[in-house]
Amino acid sequence: MNTLYADIIVDISHEKLDRTFQYRVPESLRGRLEPGACVMIPFGNGNRLIKGYVVALGETCQFAPEKIKDIAGMPEKETGVEDKMIALAAWIRRNYGCTMIQALKTVLPAKQSVKKLEHRQLVRLMNREEILSLLGECERKKQVAKARLLKALSEQETIPYEWITGKLGVSAATVNSIVKSGAAKLVSSESYRNPVKMQSVEAVRNTLSEEQQTIVTEVLKDFDAGRRQTYLIHGITGSGKTEVYMRLIGEMIARGRQAIVLIPEIALTYQTLLRFYQRFGDRVSVMNSTLSPGEKYDQCERAKAGEIDVIIGPRSALFTPFPSLGLIVMDEEQENSYKSESTPKYHARETALEVAKLYGASVVLGSATPSLEAYYRAGKGEYRMFQLTRRLTGGELPTVYTVDLRQELQEGNRSIFSRKLQELMADRLNKGQQTILFLNRRGYAGFVSCREVMKCPHCDVSLSEHKGGRLICHYCGYTQPMPKLCPKCGSKYILGFKAGTQQIEEKLKELYPGVRTLRMDADTTRTKDSYEKILSSFANGEADVLIGTQMIVKGHDFPKVTLVGILAADLSLNASDYRAGERTFQLLTQAVGRAGRGVLPGEAVIQTYQPDHYAITCAAAQDYESFYQEEILYRELSGYPPVAHMLAVQIYGKEEENAKQLALRLTDVVKSNMDFLSGKQKEQSNKKIQVLGPAPANISKINDIYRYVFYVKHAEYDVLVEVKDRLEETLRQWQPRQMRIQFD
Ligand code: ADP
Numbered sequence: 001m002n003t004l005y006a007d008i009i010v011d012i013s014h015e016k017l018d019r020t021f022q023y024r025v026p027e028s029l030r031g032r033l034e035p036g037a038c039v040m041i042p043f044g045n046g047n048r049l050i051k052g053y054v055v056a057l058g059e060t061c062q063f064a065p066e067k068i069k070d071i072a073g074m075p076e077k078e079t080g081v082e083d084k085m086i087a088l089a090a091w092i093r094r095n096y097g098c099t100m101i102q103a104l105k106t107v108l109p110a111k112q113s114v115k116k117l118e119h120r121q122l123v124r125l126m127n128r129e130e131i132l133s134l135l136g137e138c139e140r141k142k143q144v145a146k147a148r149l150l151k152a153l154s155e156q157e158t159i160p161y162e163w164i165t166g167k168l169g170v171s172a173a174t175v176n177s178i179v180k181s182g183a184a185k186l187v188s189s190e191s192y193r194n195p196v197k198m199q200s201v202e203a204v205r206n207t208l209s210e211e212q213q214t215i216v217t218e219v220l221k222d223f224d225a226g227r228r229q230t231y232l233i234h235g236i237t238g239s240g241k242t243e244v245y246m247r248l249i250g251e252m253i254a255r256g257r258q259a260i261v262l263i264p265e266i267a268l269t270y271q272t273l274l275r276f277y278q279r280f281g282d283r284v285s286v287m288n289s290t291l292s293p294g295e296k297y298d299q300c301e302r303a304k305a306g307e308i309d310v311i312i313g314p315r316s317a318l319f320t321p322f323p324s325l326g327l328i329v330m331d332e333e334q335e336n337s338y339k340s341e342s343t344p345k346y347h348a349r350e351t352a353l354e355v356a357k358l359y360g361a362s363v364v365l366g367s368a369t370p371s372l373e374a375y376y377r378a379g380k381g382e383y384r385m386f387q388l389t390r391r392l393t394g395g396e397l398p399t400v401y402t403v404d405l406r407q408e409l410q411e412g413n414r415s416i417f418s419r420k421l422q423e424l425m426a427d428r429l430n431k432g433q434q435t436i437l438f439l440n441r442r443g444y445a446g447f448v449s450c451r452e453v454m455k456c457p458h459c460d461v462s463l464s465e466h467k468g469g470r471l472i473c474h475y476c477g478y479t480q481p482m483p484k485l486c487p488k489c490g491s492k493y494i495l496g497f498k499a500g501t502q503q504i505e506e507k508l509k510e511l512y513p514g515v516r517t518l519r520m521d522a523d524t525t526r527t528k529d530s531y532e533k534i535l536s537s538f539a540n541g542e543a544d545v546l547i548g549t550q551m552i553v554k555g556h557d558f559p560k561v562t563l564v565g566i567l568a569a570d571l572s573l574n575a576s577d578y579r580a581g582e583r584t585f586q587l588l589t590q591a592v593g594r595a596g597r598g599v600l601p602g603e604a605v606i607q608t609y610q611p612d613h614y615a616i617t618c619a620a621a622q623d624y625e626s627f628y629q630e631e632i633l634y635r636e637l638s639g640y641p642p643v644a645h646m647l648a649v650q651i652y653g654k655e656e657e658n659a660k661q662l663a664l665r666l667t668d669v670v671k672s673n674m675d676f677l678s679g680k681q682k683e684q685s686n687k688k689i690q691v692l693g694p695a696p697a698n699i700s701k702i703n704d705i706y707r708y709v710f711y712v713k714h715a716e717y718d719v720l721v722e723v724k725d726r727l728e729e730t731l732r733q734w735q736p737r738q739m740r741i742q743f744d
């Protein structure tokens with residue numbers, strides 16, 4: 001028998017170690033190792049025993065055989081990871097620029113000892129009728145929180161305690177009073193398995209609408225014919241997307257396949273979870289932030305063992321190791337939270353496509369306001385698109401008024417509330433209906449002159465204010481002094497909207513003494529359950545007005561909200577990012593859609609300095625298609641994704657000058673290799689590599705670490721991957737000290 005060698009990655013996250021080491025496979029381990037296996041190896045001169053992962057096995061020796069050491073053994077109780085997971089990790093490494101180890105850690109559940117948190121459950125003691133009669137009593141007494149818990153108890157026999165205090169927003173005191181009344185008891189359980197014991201009544205199934213049925217039929221037709229595709233369902237909230245997902249999942253289970261459902265954590269409401277539990281019982285499992293790493297690991301083991309068919313969760317649920325995955329659903333595919341903020345900065349949509357390829361699964365994306373990227377691909381025929389055009393639960397879209405803030409100012413209104421908004425708020429307070437005030441403060445507010453924001457002459461994105469009174473472009477580094485007078489009209493009054501949520505609350509109380517307000521922003525939602533508590537207290541009618549940042553536009557439905565005020569639509573429009581228009585359109589569309597969800601019709605007021613901007617006019621009209629046409633034109637003209645691809649290279653360093661110099665040297669490497677790198681496309685001169693920057697990053701310094709960034713743009717994704725590889729190679733040669741480089 002020939003000697004067998006293994007390429008092994010060492011379990012240390014450091015760029016220098018991002019390569020494999022060859023070891024000999026001892027006779028005792030022959031046949032027991034496969035790619036992904038975890039092994040112990042002697043490392044370095046001291047032959048210290050460390051852990052590593054096998055990435056490949058072969059009979060060719062790359063070094064002098066006598067210099068190669070033997071693998072020492074396998075660690076106890078480590079489970080080898082599946083080939084697919086290793087392949088996925090390799091793909092992540094290649095595409096997002098990180099070490100193989102980082103990629104592996106992303107893909108694999110943390111192999112912690114399965115330490116179980118104690119989970120408590122509320123278990124019903126009375127029968128359904130008794131609960132319902134208690135419920136009636138509470139409703140008469142207006143005990144809203146207690147009523148909500150009783151209603152939940154009437155629907156299911158057990159409820160996890162985390163859900164009660166979290167997603168249901170019911171206090172411990174209320175739970176105790178229910179326990180005292182003898183309606184239910186609290187019991188401890190060791191694991192999070194089968195969190196909900198369902199009423200055995202089979203939920204009545206809706207007959208699918210014609211539009212819904214078409215999607216289900218077509219997706220299955222493709223699947224059964226062996227065609228694996230990506231589908232985009234474009235449909236407003238309430239148009240029946242979730243129902244379509246559940247039908248498809250049911251069909252997959254019937255075919256012996258499993259499904260992953262990605263839902264942004266913030267949108268994973270009690271109602272949605274319950275719908276999945278009612279449909280799939282204990283074959284469904286939820287992966288969320290309340291689980292300990294040990295429990296997440298436990299869930300992966302259960303998935304591997306075939307104990308569950310469906311997993312619901314945020315982006316990390318994508319790495320659930322199902323034996324025969326058939327479908328990946330990604331709801332609200334445009335959500336930012338699908339992109340990882342730490343290395344590797346993978347995007348769940350692209351990664352989902354890769355997972356689907358590895359397993360032979362179909363992918364269904366859903367959204368009310370699809371990302372430009374997804375819609376663009378659908379337009380090119382890469383995804384198959386379906387539309388759901390009707391709201392199935394009724395409910396008209398709200399009437400929208402757009403108010404020009406410049407005109408308000410000219411006519412003498414210096415308040416942050418326009419006259420229209422004041423009039424409508426007063427009306428709601430009289431009628432006892434609720435209002436949401438939305439401040440879409442996202443990214444850095446740019447600098448606003450009387451007509452428009454100041455843009456970079458080179459990049460067509462807003463300039464940002466910096467300390468020292470300068471305006472700066474975060475793409476190319478262009479800077480200019482901040483003007484003292486408005487460059488358009490010469491006035492000293494330079495407009496801008498500086499108010500935060502707290503200030504809005506104060507002004508509101510001045511205007512309407514006695515108004516009951518709730519505030520939701522980064523400050524008021526620091527603790528774990530505070531987000532859901534604020535939402536449920538608003539749902540209970542404990543406040544007239546909810547003031548908040550982008551967090552309030554997702555998730556919950558408030559039937560009593562009949563007015564939404566968007567205080568300064570421009571704030572997100574002026575973010576110094578090429579996606580500012582897209583984000584603004586999405587936020588405004590979602591915010592406007594918050595009004596009039598119940599039986600009462602809704603109204604919305606959009607206050608803006610740029611009433612003619614297409615992101616605003618299209619959101620007011622709830623017109624996605626027109627928005628898309630305008631936005632894609634802008635992306636085409638300025639060469640931004642999805643029309644072109646962009647690689648961001650971030651350089652972090654303790655010394656500002658060093659970081660800057662390294663950034664400059666790296667851009668030179670790209671520039672001097674340009675011909676070589678885009679050689680494939682040489683005949684088409686419009687497909688050139690473009691380098692922007694370097695410039696200080698959007699947040700130029702964190703914890704005394706300076707951050708520089710430069711961008712490389714090209715029409716072909718693969719060319720950028722090559723650029724990234726070349727830069728990694730260069731860095732290996734240069735070995736810059738005390739610096740860190742990230743690719744995005
Ligand atoms: P989305 O996910 O697009 O917001 P949902 O699937 O949640 O839409 O559907 C919205 C509401 O319409 C839900 O209350 C759901 O039960 C109901 N619904 C969905 N499909 C149908 C149908 N075919 N007939 C009647 N009601 C439906």
Ligand code: ZN
Pocket residue numbers: 456457458459460473474475476477478
């Ligand atoms: Zn610029």
